[in-house]
Amino acid sequence: MNAIVFISLLMLSFGVFAIPKRFKYYYALLIMLISVAITSWWALQIFRGSGSFSEIGVSLPFLHSKFLLVIDRLSAFFILIINLTVTIGFLYAYGYLKPYFSEKNSLRFSIHYFSYLWLYFSMLLVSTTRDGFSFLVVWEIMALSSFLLVIFDAEERSIMKTGINYLIQMHIGMAFILTALLIVEKSTGTMSFDALPEYFSSHSNILVFCLFFIGFGIKAGFVPIHTWLPQAHPAAPSHVSGVMSGVMIKMGIYGIVRVLFSVQQDLLVIGVIILIISVISGLFGVMMAIIQHDLKRLLAYHSIENIGIIGIGIGLGVIGMANHNTALIILGFGGGLLHVLNHSLFKALLFYNAGSVYHATHTRNIEKMGGLMKKMPVTAMFFLIGSLAICGLPPFNGFISEYLIYVGMFKSLAGAGLYQSILLLFSIAALALIGGLAVFCFTKAFGIVFLGSARSGEMEHAHEVEKSMLLPQWVIIFFIAAIGLASSVFVIPVMSIVSESVGVIAPSGFTTLHSVSQISIIGGIFVVLVTVLLTWRHFHMKNKTVVAGPTWGCGYTAPSPKLQYTATSYADNYLQLANPLLRSKVTSDTIEGEEYFPGVKRFETHSKDVVKTAMTDAPVNKFLELLKKIAVMQTGQIQHYILYAFVFMLLIFVLTYFNLI
Amino acid sequence: MILMAAFFFPGIILRTKSLASGRKGPGVLQPVKDIMVLLRKGSVFSETSGIIFRIAPAITLASIVCAMLVIPFGDDKALISFDGDFLFFAYLLALGKFFAIIAALDTGSSFEGMGANREALYSMLVEPAFFILLGTFAMFTGYTSFSDIFTHFYITGNHYVLIYSLIGIYLFIQIAMIENSRLPVDDPKTHLELTMVHEVMILDNSGFDKALIHIGTYLKFAVYGALMCVVLVPAEWNLVLQIALFFAIQFIFAVVIGLIESFRARNKMTKNPKFILTLSAIALIAFVVVLILTGKLIN
Numbered sequence: 001m002n003a004i005v006f007i008s009l010l011m012l013s014f015g016v017f018a019i020p021k022r023f024k025y026y027y028a029l030l031i032m033l034i035s036v037a038i039t040s041w042w043a044l045q046i047f048r049g050s051g052s053f054s055e056i057g058v059s060l061p062f063l064h065s066k067f068l069l070v071i072d073r074l075s076a077f078f079i080l081i082i083n084l085t086v087t088i089g090f091l092y093a094y095g096y097l098k099p100y101f102s103e104k105n106s107l108r109f110s111i112h113y114f115s116y117l118w119l120y121f122s123m124l125l126v127s128t129t130r131d132g133f134s135f136l137v138v139w140e141i142m143a144l145s146s147f148l149l150v151i152f153d154a155e156e157r158s159i160m161k162t163g164i165n166y167l168i169q170m171h172i173g174m175a176f177i178l179t180a181l182l183i184v185e186k187s188t189g190t191m192s193f194d195a196l197p198e199y200f201s202s203h204s205n206i207l208v209f210c211l212f213f214i215g216f217g218i219k220a221g222f223v224p225i226h227t228w229l230p231q232a233h234p235a236a237p238s239h240v241s242g243v244m245s246g247v248m249i250k251m252g253i254y255g256i257v258r259v260l261f262s263v264q265q266d267l268l269v270i271g272v273i274i275l276i277i278s279v280i281s282g283l284f285g286v287m288m289a290i291i292q293h294d295l296k297r298l299l300a301y302h303s304i305e306n307i308g309i310i311g312i313g314i315g316l317g318v319i320g321m322a323n324h325n326t327a328l329i330i331l332g333f334g335g336g337l338l339h340v341l342n343h344s345l346f347k348a349l350l351f352y353n354a355g356s357v358y359h360a361t362h363t364r365n366i367e368k369m370g371g372l373m374k375k376m377p378v379t380a381m382f383f384l385i386g387s388l389a390i391c392g393l394p395p396f397n398g399f400i401s402e403y404l405i406y407v408g409m410f411k412s413l414a415g416a417g418l419y420q421s422i423l424l425l426f427s428i429a430a431l432a433l434i435g436g437l438a439v440f441c442f443t444k445a446f447g448i449v450f451l452g453s454a455r456s457g458e459m460e461h462a463h464e465v466e467k468s469m470l471l472p473q474w475v476i477i478f479f480i481a482a483i484g485l486a487s488s489v490f491v492i493p494v495m496s497i498v499s500e501s502v503g504v505i506a507p508s509g510f511t512t513l514h515s516v517s518q519i520s521i522i523g524g525i526f527v528v529l530v531t532v533l534l535t536w537r538h539f540h541m542k543n544k545t546v547v548a549g550p551t552w553g554c555g556y557t558a559p560s561p562k563l564q565y566t567a568t569s570y571a572d573n574y575l576q577l578a579n580p581l582l583r584s585k586v587t588s589d590t591i592e593g594e595e596y597f598p599g600v601k602r603f604e605t606h607s608k609d610v611v612k613t614a615m616t617d618a619p620v621n622k623f624l625e626l627l628k629k630i631a632v633m634q635t636g637q638i639q640h641y642i643l644y645a646f647v648f649m650l651l652i653f654v655l656t657y658f659n660l661i
Numbered sequence: 662m663i664l665m666a667a668f669f670f671p672g673i674i675l676r677t678k679s680l681a682s683g684r685k686g687p688g689v690l691q692p693v694k695d696i697m698v699l700l701r702k703g704s705v706f707s708e709t710s711g712i713i714f715r716i717a718p719a720i721t722l723a724s725i726v727c728a729m730l731v732i733p734f735g736d737d738k739a740l741i742s743f744d745g746d747f748l749f750f751a752y753l754l755a756l757g758k759f760f761a762i763i764a765a766l767d768t769g770s771s772f773e774g775m776g777a778n779r780e781a782l783y784s785m786l787v788e789p790a791f792f793i794l795l796g797t798f799a800m801f802t803g804y805t806s807f808s809d810i811f812t813h814f815y816i817t818g819n820h821y822v823l824i825y826s827l828i829g830i831y832l833f834i835q836i837a838m839i840e841n842s843r844l845p846v847d848d849p850k851t852h853l854e855l856t857m858v859h860e861v862m863i864l865d866n867s868g869f870d871k872a873l874i875h876i877g878t879y880l881k882f883a884v885y886g887a888l889m890c891v892v893l894v895p896a897e898w899n900l901v902l903q904i905a906l907f908f909a910i911q912f913i914f915a916v917v918i919g920l921i922e923s924f925r926a927r928n929k930m931t932k933n934p935k936f937i938l939t940l941s942a943i944a945l946i947a948f949v950v951v952l953i954l955t956g957k958l959i960n
Contacts, residue, residue, distance in 0.1 A: 572778075
């Protein structure tokens with residue numbers, strides 16, 4: 001019954017094109033809400049029921065005949081995350097899209113809503129489809145619909161270019177997944193994720209896994225195959241960036257985890273590969289984030305960092321599987337998956353508020369901002385909570401997942417051999433460094449954007465965004481606080497996913513759940529303590545003289561907002577340390593010794609993505625050069641082209657004669 | 662007990678410094694008296710600053726007090742103890758620091774921006790050292806909470822453990838110095854804003870808030886002192902002896918800081934990152950020591 005409703009919803013989504021422009025939004029929202037209700041109900045049933053599998057046969061006319069939606073706990077978990085983020089993103093979009101309403105025509109809006117709906121449907125289907133062919137179809141729909149969403153502002157040429165770049169990279173990833181699935185089909189006869197265990201038990205695991213890992217990793221954004229990510233996220237409208245960063249890139253994680261649960265041999269090698277790549281992703285992502293000036297690009301690099309953290313958890317889980325270390329399996333995978341949920345919450349929140357800032361100021365350049373907290377207090381508070389959560393600071397949700405991963409590492413240190421101890425210790429140090437760098441980055445982002453005083457005139461007209469953009473975000477805040485303070489409620493289901501999928505049961509003496517509840521207690525104490533101190537302060541201040549005065553300027557009496565620390569100066573001492581790796585370029589006019597009254601001087605810093613230069617730009621340029629050389633053949637004379645055709649035919653004859661083809 | 666130790670701690674540092682420089686110096690309780698004076702005073706707020714500037718000191722202090730709860734003493738467990746409580750400890754202190762930093766940025770002063778940025782960089786760099794050290798603790802004892810680690814620290818009876826605990830102590834002293842912005846990374850007594858780290862961040866704080874910040878700093882010292890104490894003193898010893906040793910160690914710690922501050926100059930600002938990264942290197946030495954002790958490297 002529900003399945004039929006679900007399919008009719010898929011069909012009804014085409015109706016967006018037929019509805020009058022003013023009602024399109026509500027129509028799309030209605031379809032989405034019904035679908036959210038149905039799929040959430042499916043997912044919740046899985047978590048409540050003792051049965052681990054629920055198969056819902058659906059025959060979609062345009063797909064393979066054996067199309068099946070299989071929902072296990074892993075899928076159910078992802079369905080819930082998708083539902084939450086996508087709904088809130090769409091509610092937020094109502095206010096965000098308003099300024100565009102008059103400038104874009106009806107068709108553009110239809111395409112936008114339609115793509116949004118189908119991005120949502122395709123993500124649902126990706127996480128529930130097992131058949132290989134159908135999977136590739138929905139994976140493709142996901143890439144196409146998100147491409148259409150990214151190029152919403154396609155009047156700007158750079159955005160179109162970014163969109164195309166994104167589309168190409170997604171298809172490279174798809175080629176890898178296709179290859180991997182074909183290899184599996186060739187030896188088992190079925191092209192399906194269910195055939196993976198059979199394949200892996202009889203063949204070498206590493207090659208096929210690596211193909212999958214690269215294919216899904218491009219979507220997820222692991223370094224060095226992340227290069228689409230920092231470009232596409234700033235280009236897309238903010239509700240889309242929130243959804244893409246919050247859940248779409250997690251589909252890559254879903255794919256990797258789904259494959260991992262089938263892998264049988266070579267687990268140790270695979271685990272170590274994932275761990276090392278993840279550590280690099282985490283460090284590189286946050287290191288690049290610090291030197292960005294574009295608020296949304298900064299957040300995009302943080303997505304890479306968080307994918308790294310998730311990957312560290314997953315890598316640990318795989319190492320645990322190799323060593324039959326049950327605690328490590330549960331803590332590693334559990335921490336990684338919980339971080340998927342956490343990241344979808346705070347990263348979406350941060351993107352929405354970055355969008356609100358853009359909405360109010362029409363710039364994404366951090367250097368121009370400042371003092372926005374006074375103009376947009378609620379947005380600032382949301383952004384602050386998001387920042388604290390993403391830095392993994394207690395008592396918010398990010399801490400809990402990072403904590404699980406840390407504890408997994410610390411616990412297995414004692415029993416590990418020499419090489420594993422070294423690996424674990426360096427991962428711990430790296431994770432600690434990532435945490436420190438994240439604090440550095442978000443003190444900068446929050447401090448420069450929202451605090452101090454305005455650095456440019458554009459801030460004067462800034463105002464708080466409308467309520468419809470703020471209200472949905474309270475839901476995210478609720479979950480961030482709930483996971484931080486009532487962690488057990490969320491940790492237990494996540495662990496049950498791992499137990500079910502890997503087939504392990506928590507060993508006796510597994511104290512983590514107890515610890516998690518202790519964290520809730522001490523987190524509660526902290527909140528109470530803060531409240532008490534602030535109340536005391538409030539009453540204390542009442543009967544004291546409180547004076548307002550200018551900021552202390554060391555005796556300098558003509559301070560101006562231009563004297564404030566900027567994002568660049570804040571990152572300067574860090575950049576001096578990290579520049580050998582990041583190669584940021586600084587160009588400036590020097591002041592000569594004789595110049596007592598220097599004129600206007602220029603100072604510029606340019607950061608570039610070293611990996612992007614090496615991985616995409618350089619090969620593409622080389623290829624273009626090669627093509628230019630071949631273009632000599634393109635003479636424009638018809639006689640030459642007939643000659644080419646003739647040579648080609650001759651070649652075919654000769655080769656066939658010698659039995660070469 | 663940490664509270665009591667914190668009571669005298671800054672005074673002892675101050676006294677040591679005065680004595681070392683040949684002055685008589687103020688009484689041991691002078692800093693506490695200063696705080697009382699501050700608490701009685703009114704406040705001046707910068708026009709630029711907003712709500713963050715006003716709530717940050719309270720949050721920072723609360724984070725330090727809360728972090729105190731997981732520090733064990735002797736055979737008794739800490740008030741709250743769980744696996745990986747040191748993670749909570751470190752991250753909660755980081756939360757306090759986060760607020761201190763953004764409060765400094767809230768004033769819109771370039772000096773405070775400078776301090777904020779230095780503080781952020783240094784605390785970021787010191788993080789790996791702390792975690793590597795704790796990683797070695799966990800590996801050595803097989804436990805992952807402060808209480809369990811330190812009750813099992815001397816249980817093996819291997820005397821070489823002392824080498825290890827000395828490295829640990831050295832690291833704790835240095836980390837405490839950096840976290841509290843003392844010499845050689847930062848000089849609390851410097852008079853030039855350009856060369857300050859922590860002091861410049863709180864330039865605009867006054868009255869009640871300033872008192873909270875000072876209390877927080879003193880408590881932090883005592884917390885690190887307590888950590889050193891549990892590393893050094895085996896948990897099986899007599900309780901009275903332990904309490905005596907606790908205060909003795911806190912006293913020695915304060916005197917050591919006073920002496921260091923009297924006879925050392927502050928590092929050049931650009932040298933600080935190198936100096937802090939050295940700590941990670943030393944922590945790695947501790948790691949090697951543990952590898953040997955646990956028989957992983959050489960059997």
